[in-house]
Amino acid sequence: MTVRGVFAPLVRGSTWRRAVFLLLGGVLALPYVLLVVAFAQLLTSTEVPRPLGFGLLLVGAGLAVVPVFLAGSRALEIAAARALLAVDLPEPLPGHRVDRETRLRAALWIAMHLGTGAAVLFAAISAFPMALVFVAGLAGVDVGAVSDERFGPFDPARPVPAGLAGVAVLVALGYAVAGLGALAASMAPVLLGPAQAERIAALEARAVRLAERNRLARELHDSVGHALTVATLQAGAAREVLDTDPEFSRRALRAIEETSRRAMDDLDQVLGLLRETDSGRQPAPTAPQPTLAGLDGLVATARAAGLVVESRVDGPLDALPAVVSREGYRIVQEGLTNAARHGRGPVTLRVAVPPEGLEIELVNAVRGATRATGGGRGLDGMRERVLLLGGRLDAGPAGERWRVRATLPAPREESG
DSSP states (O other): OOHHHHHHHHHOHHHHHHHHHHHHHHHHHHHHHHHHHHHHHHHHOTTSOHHHHHHHHHHHHHHHHGGGGOHHHHHHHHHHHHHHSOOOOOOOOTTOOOOHHHHHHHHHHHHHHHHHHHHHHHHHHTHHHHHHHHHHHHTTOOOGGGGGOOBTTBOTTSHHHHHHHHHHHHHHHHHHHHHHHHHHHHHHHHHHSOOHHHHHHHHHHHHHHHHHHHHHHHHHHHHHHHHHHHHHHHHHHHHHTTTTOHHHHHHHHHHHHHHHHHHHHHHHHHHHHHOOBTTBSOOOOOOOOOOGGGHHHHHHHHHHTTOOEEEEEESOGGGSOHHHHHHHHHHHHHHHHHHHHHEEEEEEEEEEOOTTEEEEEEEEEESSSOOOSSOOHHHHHHHHHHHHTTOEEEEEEETTEEEEEEEEEOOOOOOO
């Protein structure tokens, strides 16, 4: 090992950050030290009755021990370990109750932090100044009043031995701080890490966040993708007949305007869910999401884009639960978008509301004899919507036609 490697722990930035962490523990230990000194004087005083002294001792011990077991103290220690020890510890889950085993581990960590911090702080205010005095004497600096004092076996009047001892003390303190800091960094995940229940709760919270992100991605894909498809078809048709049929071009531009406005509303709806307010992550007020109550408007938009749609509705759409109606609307929207992009000829749309749920079926001819069955994001989004509600989706070629059939369970609420 080279000389540089030997002294590397003393000059690393991580060592200095860990030293600050240890000194922080020493500062936090000062009230406990003062409390011990105060009770030692109280119990040795003849003017205070012993029963009163022991009673006050029990009260003081209880007040001193309680903060060690608080969840807030653990959260502060986790924040300090993350910032100063560079340990990757997960933040405590808000609202999650900390179990007894986690509290005991955190209490042990806090006790170790206070103990090692107190030792480092004591060395910093006693041995460290003494070592600096010895080194200063070795460098020929007049140490003044301390030159006639002795520090145990070290005599400042003999600057060379005392100076070498001072250098040794400084190096030893540096290695001690580096070692204690490394030990703290290795023990932090063990004593401050999440318990099994916290890990499970964190995984569940992450799954909820991912599901919400996927839902928002589906909303953006379906609404904005549908609007862009309709606008593209309308713009292409208007360009072809701009000179020969200005009235059709005006209707196409009007349809593009209306479709784009609805897409902007949908986009604002999704972005509103992502906005953060000063009080925390709260969704901004948004307009109601579209449901199958707007099926006629959706079909009219597709027809205005030049898509021939033969629509049939069997059963009361207003009897469906809101979540089923919303997802059904998006499934129909994505099905019409795919038909406009990849299909040809008329689209047959059937929406049925049998007693057991909701059925959606879209059939259209495809371009060419076959079509790839792998699907894209739109088909995957439809499948996710259906599976999340416990339904079933069948999508694939049926001869020279493409057929999408979705079945969603929708239990009716029993009337009083």
